[in-house]
Amino acid sequence: MADPSKEWGVYFSRTHQRPYFRSSVTNESLWEAPPQLSREQIASLPGAELLTGGKPAPKVPSSSEKISASHLLIKHRGSRRPSSWKESHVTRTTEEAYEILAGHYRELVPGSTGPSDEGASVPNPKPDRALFEQLALVHSDCSSHAQAGALGSFGRGAMQKPFEDAAFALQPGEMTSKIVSTDSGLHLIYRTA
Numbered sequence: 001m002a003d004p005s006k007e008w009g010v011y012f013s014r015t016h017q018r019p020y021f022r023s024s025v026t027n028e029s030l031w032e033a034p035p036q037l038s039r040e041q042i043a044s045l046p047g048a049e050l051l052t053g054g055k056p057a058p059k060v061p062s063s064s065e066k067i068s069a070s071h072l073l074i075k076h077r078g079s080r081r082p083s084s085w086k087e088s089h090v091t092r093t094t095e096e097a098y099e100i101l102a103g104h105y106r107e108l109v110p111g112s113t114g115p116s117d118e119g120a121s122v123p124n125p126k127p128d129r130a131l132f133e134q135l136a137l138v139h140s141d142c143s144s145h146a147q148a149g150a151l152g153s154f155g156r157g158a159m160q161k162p163f164e165d166a167a168f169a170l171q172p173g174e175m176t177s178k179i180v181s182t183d184s185g186l187h188l189i190y191r192t193a
Helices: 039-043 048-052 094-108 129-139 143-147 161-169
Strands: 008-013 018-023 066-074 150-155 180-182 185-191
Touching: 008 048, 039 048, 066 094, 066 129, 066 143, 066 161, 094 129, 094 185, 129 143, 129 185, 143 150, 161 180, 161 185
Parallel strands: none
Antiparallel strands: 008 018, 066 150, 066 185, 180 185
């Protein structure tokens, strides 16, 4: 059996401003230390300094620029937390999640064959905002579904890097032309302001 201390690390939640534990094997996240770890093992985990008040170095220099965006998240079994308000345990594959989002993309961008491939340079579409919000309300696996996918305003460093890069590259009224992958799952992002 593998040493459980090799599987866990300590990370910092920018949303909740507190450290948490995450398994690199199962992607499970816990606020409390995994019960199978001893105090010595916990102290030796990557990021353990966060447990004693150490603050993480900012990943991206903070900027005063803020944007607002909404998103439609589809989780898969490899997501950081493979559960949602719709499903207590998400079992779909990444490919299945991609196909679900591609279907929503085609609904949002009539006449399109789907999202562009990685590396392709395609203009960002400007779908109907009300339709995007309706799809997010019904289909998004994020708790923001209750706000039609709205995440409010945020600056650099507040979101996972791939999400941030994609959102900041959009102009208001644009949606990503590609599906964005993060630890949370797969996203279509619509910039609202």
